[in-house]
């Protein structure tokens with residue numbers, strides 16, 4: 001089952017966390033059981049989902065560093081079908097603690113394997129670096145989702161990110177794919193935004209999600225209310241754009257009819273399953 005997604009970009013403040021929590025919340029509303037792993041010691045996904053002070057024994061620090069049952073760390077959020085393993089500042093020490101471990105790039109993968117079958121999608125909110133936590137996240141993932149801010153400097157760091165992606169793919173996780181690129185914080189009045197959108201679409205083609213997230217005050221103020229913007233103010237333009245992204249995400253990666261075969265007969269289901277999978281692969 002290919003259902004683990006790293007929201008990853010080593011550049012800070014590009015919309016990784018905002019994209020992960022809003023897409024997760026919308027997928028939850030659509031009926032999918034979703035787990036977010038907050039792998040950033042800033043714990044923005046944790047507080048953005050309304051969890052202020054997670055109990056320090058139940059965080060992604062334990063998940064990656066200690067020998068614990070991963071399911072025991074999963075916390076239910078206030079949002080339908082959305083579950084979380086929270087983070088706290090302790091996670092900052094994990095990079096160092098993993099240094100002397102054998103197979104240190106695989107510490108998270110072994111834990112995630114035991115969670116995969118309990119959730120339809122696992123979304124990992126990565127930190128803004130290419131350190132050991134990000135490497136562990138990419139090694140554990142089926143897809144990388146790249147949020148990119150629509151500004152010139154966003155493209156500058158992209159080469160380095162793609163180089164790391166290739167290194168992980170070649171050496172540590174052959175099945176890692178680029179799942180998609182989410183263009184964020186667009187200011188449609190400027191030529192630069194238009195140029196960045198064009199350049200990114202030329203390079204990544206259909207991997208770029210159709211909808212582009214505009215700059216939106218509502219998206220930026222939602223975290224201070226402990227709610228994803230799509231719940232805090234579902235009708236603003238930013239939330240509407242994330243709604244389109246979540247639908248596209250569902251269509252690309254989570255086939256609800258196949259997972260919940262209520263209408264189709266078994267034989268029809270099998271054939272549609274095969275054609276669907278092959279068309280998905282030919283698209284990307």
Ligand SMILES: Nc1ncnc2c1ncn2[C@@H]1O[C@H](COP(=O)(O)OP(=O)(O)OP(=O)(O)O)[C@@H](O)[C@H]1O
Nearest residue numbers: 012013014015016017018128185214215216219220
């Ligand atoms: N479309 C948007 N319009 C306006 N503000 C936004 C938008 N998306 C995100 N923000 C705000 O920009 C800041 C950075 O966003 P976010 O935290 O999602 O980025 P990030 O890539 O996760 O950052 P970090 O690298 O620090 O983890 C936050 O204050 C967030 O609320």
Ligand SMILES: [Mg+2]
Nearest residue numbers: 016017040044
């Ligand atoms: Mg973040």
